[in-house]
Amino acid sequence: MPGPGHYLIGEEEKQEILDVLEGGWLFRYGDPDDSDFKAKVWTLEQEFANYTGAKYCVAVASGTAALLAAMAAVEIGPGDEVIVPGFTFIASMSSVVYSRAIPVLAEVDESLTLNPDDVEARITPHTKAILAVHMLGNPCKLDRLQEIADKHGLLLIEDAAQANGGRYRGKHLGTIGQVGIYSLNVYKTISAGDGGVVVTDDERLYRRAFAFHDQGHSPARQGVEVGQRPLIGLNLRMNELTAAVALAQLRKMDDLLATLRRNKTRLKEHLRRELPGLGFREINDEEGECCTLLVVVLPSPEQAAALGQKLDTGTAYDSGWHNYNLMENILGKVTVTGEGCPFTCPYYRGQVEYHAGMLPQTDDILRRSVVIPIGVYDKGLATGLGPPPMATVEQVDEFAEQFVSLAREVL
Numbered sequence: 001m002p003g004p005g006h007y008l009i010g011e012e013e014k015q016e017i018l019d020v021l022e023g024g025w026l027f028r029y030g031d032p033d034d035s036d037f038k039a040k041v042w043t044l045e046q047e048f049a050n051y052t053g054a055k056y057c058v059a060v061a062s063g064t065a066a067l068l069a070a071m072a073a074v075e076i077g078p079g080d081e082v083i084v085p086g087f088t089f090i091a092s093m094s095s096v097v098y099s100r101a102i103p104v105l106a107e108v109d110e111s112l113t114l115n116p117d118d119v120e121a122r123i124t125p126h127t128k129a130i131l132a133v134h135m136l137g138n139p140c141k142l143d144r145l146q147e148i149a150d151k152h153g154l155l156l157i158e159d160a161a162q163a164n165g166g167r168y169r170g171k172h173l174g175t176i177g178q179v180g181i182y183s184l185n186v187y188k189t190i191s192a193g194d195g196g197v198v199v200t201d202d203e204r205l206y207r208r209a210f211a212f213h214d215q216g217h218s219p220a221r222q223g224v225e226v227g228q229r230p231l232i233g234l235n236l237r238m239n240e241l242t243a244a245v246a247l248a249q250l251r252k253m254d255d256l257l258a259t260l261r262r263n264k265t266r267l268k269e270h271l272r273r274e275l276p277g278l279g280f281r282e283i284n285d286e287e288g289e290c291c292t293l294l295v296v297v298l299p300s301p302e303q304a305a306a307l308g309q310k311l312d313t314g315t316a317y318d319s320g321w322h323n324y325n326l327m328e329n330i331l332g333k334v335t336v337t338g339e340g341c342p343f344t345c346p347y348y349r350g351q352v353e354y355h356a357g358m359l360p361q362t363d364d365i366l367r368r369s370v371v372i373p374i375g376v377y378d379k380g381l382a383t384g385l386g387p388p389p390m391a392t393v394e395q396v397d398e399f400a401e402q403f404v405s406l407a408r409e410v411l
């Protein structure tokens with residue numbers, strides 16, 4: 001089952017799609033003087049910038065594409081080290097690898113986002129950036145990460161793929177570091193099936209991200225060559241149909257988040273009242289988190305495993321697509337000068353190894369955590385039973401009672 005945006009697909013999305021099909025232009029570029037060309041991608045970029053408060057925005061084909069364009073924008077390159085959390089989606093690592101740089105894995109803390117102290121401990125003369133991944137809709141400790149980045153002259157890149165619509169200290173996630181990204185895949189707050197977005201306040205970075213996503217071209221090209229190309233790019237473009245759906249979804253974002261917030265708050269209060277022995281993950285900004293998931297933390301891994309089983313899932317440790325321990329395609333691989341696949345980096349000076357158990361704090365918190373879906377239902381995130389999508393308060397209460405009786409058997 002997917003994320004909350006999926007359940008809100010309706011008339012608005014249909015109208016936006018029909019608008020594009022009736023005009024017949026499916027490509028992001030068209031003649032601005034032709035009324036049949038609806039410029040949905042361009043409009044999405046403007047509306048996304050308005051919504052987030054970012055100065056510039058580039059819509060692309062996926063969150064992974066957005067990460068690649070962001071890395072290219074800030075010039076992550078051969079031999080650079082980028083600090084990433086050990087609990088994240090693999091694209092946060094692969095985008096570094098395909099920028100010919102080195103992902104350096106760091107611990108997450110009780111918030112399941114980067115532990116700032118551990119980040120600082122892993123800085124070397126080759127560190128270029130910190131990739132702050134706002135995992136499961138929870139903002140990272142951005143104040144501390146920004147402070148560390150400033151102190152050591154590093155870039156702060158935000159991966160807000162799982163936290164589109166979230167905020168930190170009132171500012172939209174993605175707009176606090178030099179560059180930020182969102183995903184529009186089906187497990188995210190809003191969805192267009194696939195799709196991604198890059199945001200930045202820096203015009204130079206915008207021009208580089210835009211160029212990277214489209215063969216080196218300048219923004220607003222409308223099919224016409226303009227100016228010098230700052231770099232060699234690829235084709236990571238979004239098309240008009242995707243943008244049409246994304247536009248309709250973006251306009252539903254605030255209502256959607258309000259429903260998730262009401263439901264999560266209600267469930268959490270109920271569990272807090274009825275199950276004093278149950279813990280919750282730390283939330284770094286109560287008002288800004290997306291409320292897509294509720295993570296409960298148990299005293300022991302055994303209790304968490306038993307509760308997970310009752311909920312027809314496992315613990316957060318079992319989220320195979322997000323726990324570094326279970327990413328067989330990175331484990332055991334060593335980056336050596338000129339050797340090693342897929343982490344070959346001919347410019348790297350030494351070795352980097354990824355092995356199970358290398359992040360004991362992360363392993364401990366993942367083993368004691370169980371993930372309850374509030375709006376995002378994703379086996380890849382180890383979600384099991386939860387209230388139904390966009391639940392009514394009665395449905396939330398019904399699930400809360402079911403959860404309490406299951407949890408009492410293990411607590």
Ligand SMILES: Cc1ncc(COP(=O)(O)O)c(C=O)c1O
Binds near residue numbers: 063065091092161195
């Ligand atoms: C944290 C994180 N970063 C990046 C991505 C990549 O997004 P996409 O699937 O749109 O390429 C995802 C997607 O699951 C994600 O969860």
